[in-house]
Amino acid sequence: MTAVAPDTARASRKVSKPADDEALRDVALNAADRLFYARGIQAVGMDELRGASGISLKRLYRLFPSKDAIVEQVLLNRHRVWTEGVAAAVAGEEEPRERLLAIYDFLADWFAEDGFRGCAFINSFGELGGFSPRVAEIVRSHKKDFQGYVANLVSEAGAPPTLAPQLSILAEGAQTTAAISGSAEPAVQARAAAEILINAALKP
Structure with a gap:
């Protein structure tokens, strides 16, 4: 094996990080x-995070003052990814009714992904919500934001405001049920139930 000069090795490490x-x-x-x-x-x-990231503990604590700060940022990033994902699915439909149902199509695709373990916000609240006010605040804000988004779609469809919380609850229940069952089927069932509610709400 050809030896690598110390200066070259250091340069290689710098480029790779x-x-x-x-x-x-x-x-x-x-x-x-x-x-x-x-x-x-x-x-x-x-320590495990250090091993998985390849970043020293000293550097990790320089980047984040505590593990709590990492948890907070992970959840905020998850909120952004969720919001963008739902919005992209809805944007693919033109009819107001189909835009509402697109939420459940998005859930079906998500539930079918390898490694799906349910809603990270519900999981986090179950673990930390009882003694971490900040985690509880982020989770509640995330859920409130989604409910507001659904309410806007309901308004655009010309349906009564009472439809929005019903559709939101269906989406939330589907996430929990899918995590427990290990199946994407709850998204299909939630979509079918949502379709009935939407049809009834938009009925002349």
Whole structure:
């Protein structure tokens, strides 16, 4: 084996690692998100996060003051990804009725993904909501934002406001049921129930 000169090895290591704190933050958050979602937040320690991210503990604590700060940012990133995903699915439909049903099509695709373990917000609230006010606040804000989004779609469809919480509850229930059953079928069932509610609400 040909020896690598020390200067060359150091240069190689520098190229292979993100050079700035923002890139390192992304690496750490992606690793944390994978671990938290797969195993639960409390089961994952900073040492494990160090190993998964390849970032030293000293650097991790320089990027984030605490594990709580990492949890918070992971959830905020999840909120952004969820919001963008639902919006993209809805944007693919033109008819108001179909735009509402697109929410459940989005859920069906998500439930069918490898490694699906339910809603990260519900999971986080179950783990930490009782003693972490910040986690509880983020989870409630996320759910409220989704309910508001559904309410806007209902309004655009010309349906009564009472339809919005009914459709939101169907989506929330589908997430929990799919996580427990390990099946994407709850999204199909929720869509069928939503269609009945929408048809009744829009009936002349």
